[in-house]
Amino acid sequence: MKILIKNVTLLDLMPSFSVRPEMDVLIENGQIRKVEKGLCEQAEKIIDAKDKYLIAGNVCSHHHYYSGLSRGMLISSGPQTDLIQILKEWWWRLDRALDEEAVYYSSLICSIDAVKSGCTSVVDHHASPSFINGSLDIIKKGMKEVGIRGVTCYEVTDRNEGEKEVREGIDENIRFFFSTENDPLVRGMIGAHAPFTLPEYAMEGLEDAVDRTKAGIHIHVAEDRYDQVYSHHFYNKDIIKRLDDHNLLRDNSLLVHGLYLSDEEIDLLNERGCFFAHNPRSNMNNMAGYNTKLDRIKKLVIGTDGCGADMFEELKIGFFKHRDAKGPFWPSDFVSALERGNELVSSAFGGEIKTGQIKEGYKADLVILDYNAPTPVKNENLATHFVWGMSSQNVESVIIDGNLVMEDRKMCFLDEKEIYRKAREVAEKVWKRADKIRS
Template structure:
């Protein structure tokens, strides 16, 4: 049992601030929250928080842990004047250079940095064309070793090996989903990692890929995780080759469901959005990535029923992502205020609930004990009406002090319970090898 005494609980949806709360954690869940109740329990560990803020753990709803060793990349990248050439000359070159060791250390440092940022769950989307079979198990291992909750998948595509590659991608997704289902049955409370069914983007997914993914959805009960309309080219390609809007094409194969997650959607049509909304699916916005790739801005945010925030591989700092997403919106003369972005951030918990069959996103009895403790010192009153304002204009990952995931303390006073120095040393060596492999691939594309 863990007790958090004298906490100031900050809830996101509905927004609320409750001082002088004691939080009782038993196993993986919160079993009680109230004023002065700590004395009724005996715990293995007691934190006297002296009024410090406790918030629900943050969720990154779209990420790429395979890109963790790309920071400051030093390799020969050919000129890339548009989004497709960026994919071809950088990201599709990087993912082909990934092997098991490179992936492991990339996932480890990404998991560590997520926890340091107060992010307790990450929804990942993976690619390593020369290491497909077993790649999701490597990601799972990293999540579990660090103590991060996650959902991952393998991006189905034909861009490297045609139908043979498509089949291997889907097989990896299905095998991993079966493993997660087995974990769930054997350890329903303790399991940390779930599965989606990945697809790269409609422009590299032929009809055979959609059919196989459709069959996988039926077999596993999971939903798809796919990039859509990140750039205008994806839309043009769908119209040119298939004569259809993107979501209409995916919907014909039963791939738009209440467990589906679609990244970006910058250029989805109003009809596409209606399909997403009709099926109660999610669209995940990745503001920093869209800015970095110069693909444009999603001006249809207000039309979505379910809308969440991700990073698309730009780290896992959701405090920072919320700020960028909000400021980019205001820069485009958008109508929303910080409280809307607080809701978008919180919506990641709804996605978790659809996969883990548990309750997330509140500091309340019966909810999973995924919590972040902050030492934020607000210079103005923090009350229910202005939590979003504090998130957008003040609160940051530098205030994260202690993190609890699934009832376990995974970061305490900004320290992990294990030595992270060797992990970063090995990651730097793996990064050098990754970059060298990319250079060799660049000479022989």
């Protein structure tokens, strides 16, 4: 479909931070074709966006779609006073309770929520130990039915069934990567849980998978001190050195959390060109601590760790927590980190696509905002408006890969009400299964 957006104010959220009023944008075959004033073009769909803003869609650089049915989960659980207890008493019981149906509805719900929040790309990290083989196809199915751009992987771990589980996870990553390497909307990475659930044979298998696919690894590191202590005790190495010894630190790798990395480890991941995802709300919720070294990280991106995909909210809370911790970042630094997620997505697509800017030749992953600013929006204060003023409530319409996915706050392809009704039924079944599982 050819779409023409008229009379809109373009907001460039890359570090240049520019505001361009009364512009027209022509979209065709999934790409931005023209960006000019006063375009006279025929189009199947013409959107008059006068007094509204157009941004490149937000990116959630680390999500857990498997958590999609966890909201308000009612299960009996033991103490949850630290991250390891939270994992054992909550998340590792939930993920074992997921079957194919639950994974599908988790993917649908998370994708819909993301789109409605103005998020056009999600980098997912999946786990369903009772349903590994084929699970990523179900994640992809939900993503594509909604129309969101996605990257997913399976988190390899030995925590339930040892080597058998590791092998199945690696095989699922490799199979899915090659099955989607030409997919226009969804691609794969190589997933891994965290070093403390990855013995040496698992690291060797992951190294082989990365070598075969050339995909980046997507892995949690040092979310808790336990991860570092475990690595020092059993391997006499820092976490990052252990990953590097297996050639897993590459320029398309994604490391997540890293609250307890040393300066030397950060220098090494920077030297290798890795992406690094900061997840402020999750860190606060899990009582994991705060990353005081964000300013040392070169390729910082922003994720949610499964706390939805409202990147407006994530950025606000992340900024305020950073200020509370007396960090040096300003709104522009956080917005730049959010936008860097587009580089991550491009790398996962093998450099075949460009997103994140409203320019000719870029993918048409765009969001129309109905933001009635009470003060002038200028180049110099755009990042401040993003953090202090704009929110997901301003998201009016969303275009992904040139397709109108949401218009006037209504999903275009789906019966959202019916999906949510069915999701509630599926969630009840998941909760009952999870309640019977003991850590």
